[in-house]
Amino acid sequence: MQQVHKYINDHYSRWLDHAVYHCNLHGMTDEANDVLNEVLAYLLRKNQKELIKLRNTKAKYGQFPDGEPYMEIDIYVLAAIKLNVTSPTSPYQSKYKKSNEELNIDFSRHYYNPEDDEGEDRPAQIMEKVDLVRKIYDSIYLSEYAKEVFEFRFFHGLSFSEWTGPESKKDLYDIYNSIIDLIRNKISGGCLF
Known part of the structure; x- marks a missing residue:
């Protein structure tokens, strides 16, 4: 290190x-x-x-x-x-x-390739993907607790080791991964809304 x-x-x-x-x-x-x-x-x-x-x-x-x-x-x-x-x-x-x-x-x-500055707009592409995830996330029904877990990890980028609740990391990851799977299924299935 x-x-x-x-x-x-x-x-x-x-x-x-x-x-x-x-x-x-x-x-x-x-x-x-x-x-x-x-x-x-x-x-x-x-x-x-x-x-x-x-x-x-x-x-x-x-x-x-x-x-x-x-x-x-x-x-x-x-x-x-x-x-x-x-x-x-x-x-x-x-x-x-x-x-x-x-x-x-x-x-x-x-x-990031500094020589590609004139070409594709990578931040815009990343933001489009994040916006798609946000739209799908907003369209699915989730409990307030599940939303809190997902937003903590995905939107705020925090580690579950920083989670202050009594839940185990395994439980938190199970919830998070199930929401990720829901979103992936909506994207791959073409059912965006």
């Missing part, structure tokens, strides 16, 4: 440059440090094995201006910075720009 912390310290200024660039483009001039720190706080909540894997895996593409190749951790951080700046429903903007936090996305599944 020490190597992950060292990598973060060594690459912080490079990531901050990326955050400054995107924040300046979107009128958030003084928020680059906050955006980056929010991304890193989220990153460091991951389990140690996943962090070490991100740190030790060379990315399939991309490099810093000095020629140093990107590691998967760089791709994760750069993509998360861009998403948090550009998406009004991103974790950063939901937390600091709105009164209610609406969602949190697991960025580790999404890759």
